[in-house]
Amino acid sequence: MAPLPINRESEQTLFFHNYARLPIAVTHGEGGWLVGDDGTRYLDMIAGIGVNALGYGDKRLAEAISAQAAKLIHASNLFMMQPQFELAEKLLALSGLSKVFFANSGTEAIEAAIKMARKWAGLFGNPYKKEVFSLSNCFHGRTYGAMSLTAKPQYVNGFEPLLAGTGMINFNDINDLEEQVSDNTAAVFVEVVQGEGGIHRISQPFIDRLKELREQYNFLIVADDIQAGCGRTGTFFSYTQVDADPDLVCLAKPLGGGLPLSAVIGSEKVENVLSYGNHGTTFGGNPVACAAGIAMINAIHDDHLMENAKTIGNFINDELQKLGAKHPQILDIRQYGLMIGITVDKEAKYYAGKALEKHVLINATSVNVIRLLPPLTISREEAQHCITTLDEILTEETAAEKSC
Numbered sequence: 001m002a003p004l005p006i007n008r009e010s011e012q013t014l015f016f017h018n019y020a021r022l023p024i025a026v027t028h029g030e031g032g033w034l035v036g037d038d039g040t041r042y043l044d045m046i047a048g049i050g051v052n053a054l055g056y057g058d059k060r061l062a063e064a065i066s067a068q069a070a071k072l073i074h075a076s077n078l079f080m081m082q083p084q085f086e087l088a089e090k091l092l093a094l095s096g097l098s099k100v101f102f103a104n105s106g107t108e109a110i111e112a113a114i115k116m117a118r119k120w121a122g123l124f125g126n127p128y129k130k131e132v133f134s135l136s137n138c139f140h141g142r143t144y145g146a147m148s149l150t151a152k153p154q155y156v157n158g159f160e161p162l163l164a165g166t167g168m169i170n171f172n173d174i175n176d177l178e179e180q181v182s183d184n185t186a187a188v189f190v191e192v193v194q195g196e197g198g199i200h201r202i203s204q205p206f207i208d209r210l211k212e213l214r215e216q217y218n219f220l221i222v223a224d225d226i227q228a229g230c231g232r233t234g235t236f237f238s239y240t241q242v243d244a245d246p247d248l249v250c251l252a253k254p255l256g257g258g259l260p261l262s263a264v265i266g267s268e269k270v271e272n273v274l275s276y277g278n279h280g281t282t283f284g285g286n287p288v289a290c291a292a293g294i295a296m297i298n299a300i301h302d303d304h305l306m307e308n309a310k311t312i313g314n315f316i317n318d319e320l321q322k323l324g325a326k327h328p329q330i331l332d333i334r335q336y337g338l339m340i341g342i343t344v345d346k347e348a349k350y351y352a353g354k355a356l357e358k359h360v361l362i363n364a365t366s367v368n369v370i371r372l373l374p375p376l377t378i379s380r381e382e383a384q385h386c387i388t389t390l391d392e393i394l395t396e397e398t399a400a401e402k403s404c
């Protein structure tokens with residue numbers, strides 16, 4: 001039987017219908033550009049949803065992966081493996097925290113953090129100290145615990161009942177925070193910069209009050225740095241920018257250089273929370289993914305990519321402000337390094353479609369927010385190309401409306 005062609009029809013035949021895939025089949029990438037099977041080059045301002053920090057085709061990453069694959073692809077956590085140790089050491093040095101647990105995806109890191117928080121809270125003899133909170137508008141993942149902490153109804157509806165003992169505090173609402181947390185609180189999960197929620201940063205007064213209440217009630221602060229971490233916002237961890245001082249930190253997305261890898265990093269306070277057999281995963285901390293992670297972190301430092309995230313991010317912001325002054329369709333712009341949200345006056349997917357026609361990949365989130373998550377390697381020319389394309393799209397839209 002001949003294989004099915006790679007197109008929409010075959011996709012509908014083969015797969016559950018949970019992804020709205022773009023109508024292009026990609027074969028490879030070059031730097032900041034993705035290439036379709038017809039040879040079309042697309043400027044990639046999404047980077048595999050914030051994963052491809054080094055862009056495509058980084059030789060150091062490919063060499064680290066192939067060298068490790070030639071030695072050992074998998075052995076499981078029954079054994080000690082050098083790449084896991086080296087990556088764990090790096091993460092502890094970067095964070096100043098105490099222990100690492102490796103998993104495979106963002107949502108698995110969140111599950112592990114929920115379990116750690118509840119087990120830790122169990123030490124204090126209060127059987128009700130099980131409540132786990134997140135913040136409205138947040139996204140933490142798709143498995144049951146993480147989904148129960150996720151705000152968007154479309155990710156949750158139909159999958160109820162959710163995990164008991166989870167709740168949501170209004171984002172940046174100090175009164176609501178004070179009302180909801182108590183002695184029964186085990187943890188509060190925060191994205192310092194909300195990604196899926198439309199690129200919104202937590203306020204300093206909210207974080208400061210959260211830390212005070214942690215002192216009062218003895219709960220954990222968990223920083224979900226899955227999207228905003230690994231240098232994207234200009235520092236390795238986004239939480240350092242607001243001094244969130246988390247007890248647990250979740251990383252994923254770029255951590256494995258494109259291979260599935262996530263980590264939970266914990267402070268001394270929680271370092272003994274897990275015991276043998278308590279929690280685990282067959283694949284988590286896979287040596288090839290860890291070798292890729294080491295190469296990725298080295299490249300971020302060697303190539304000064306956090307500085308690039310700041311410089312090019314600021315450049316994009318300046319240029320977007322100019323577009324905002326010119327085009328009334330732009331309502332607001334929020335930029336933290338290379339995590340950029342543009343609120344527009346209609347569904348952002350309209351602009352994503354127009355940009356695709358011009359071979360630029362941008363992402364729509366939170367209905368009317370254009371999200372840009374380019375590789376940290378993006379050049380000024382590539383950033384300018386994206387801005388010029390957006391300018392063209394907005395100008396053409398206005399001209400078309402006038403001619404109606």
Ligand SMILES: Cc1ncc(COP(=O)(O)O)c(C=O)c1O
Nearest residue numbers: 105106107139140141195226227
């Ligand atoms: C902030 C945040 N947390 C958790 C997740 C879930 O990660 P994954 O899709 O790897 O399970 C995501 C994914 O977009 C995310 O952005």
